[in-house]
Amino acid sequence: AQSVTQLDSQVPVFEEAPVELRCNYSSSVSVYLFWYVQYPNQGLQLLLKYLSGSTLVESINGFEAEFNKSQTSFHLRKPSVHISDTAEYFCAVSPRGGAQKLVFGQGTRLTINP
């Protein structure tokens, strides 16, 4: 079975400051890793994912995440945040070779203050 731990339930940050949202996972098998974002009153949107290859993956809106196998982590970072980044961020894993099944972490609410 897989589990995901997002260490921070809430992260307040000032606009244009850097941010890191932490994600650790536990699994007895290899996994794929994902970050999803949920804006208020909306469904989830895929931000980025790690399947294989380069451990650093980037999204089109400036976020990046790095897969660290030894630390079983997949932290999300952005060097300079905007008000529009205010949302709930979910880290998720799926077992390799397994069914279409995502296991989500508890979520981190990112609040950007002007």
Next chain:
Amino acid sequence: DTEVTQTPKHLVMGMTNKKSLKCEQHMGHRAMYWYKQKAKKPPELMFVYSYEKLSINESVPSRFSPECPNSSLLNLHLHALQPEDSALYLCASSQDRGLSNMKEKLFFGSGTQLSVL
């Protein structure tokens, strides 16, 4: 059209009522999903349909009954629900190429907020 449309957006029902949630996509996706998200909690998978066949049932109580009448539609029939079933019900769809495919991506609807009285 890259949307997953869910209706209704809000639903209030009593414990003896029968109601249905609807989900529709026109992206040609062959996998459709139901997730349940309680307040301030992560989404939890309930059901997966692949090519209109139920492929995953995460031990969901029988008071929830999914139906996939065709590749564009997914329903969730509700009967004799309990107050603890109150939650946001999210539908999603994907091409069903497998999560190992870089192009595979789940598209989520904005959900139905269900309240059971």
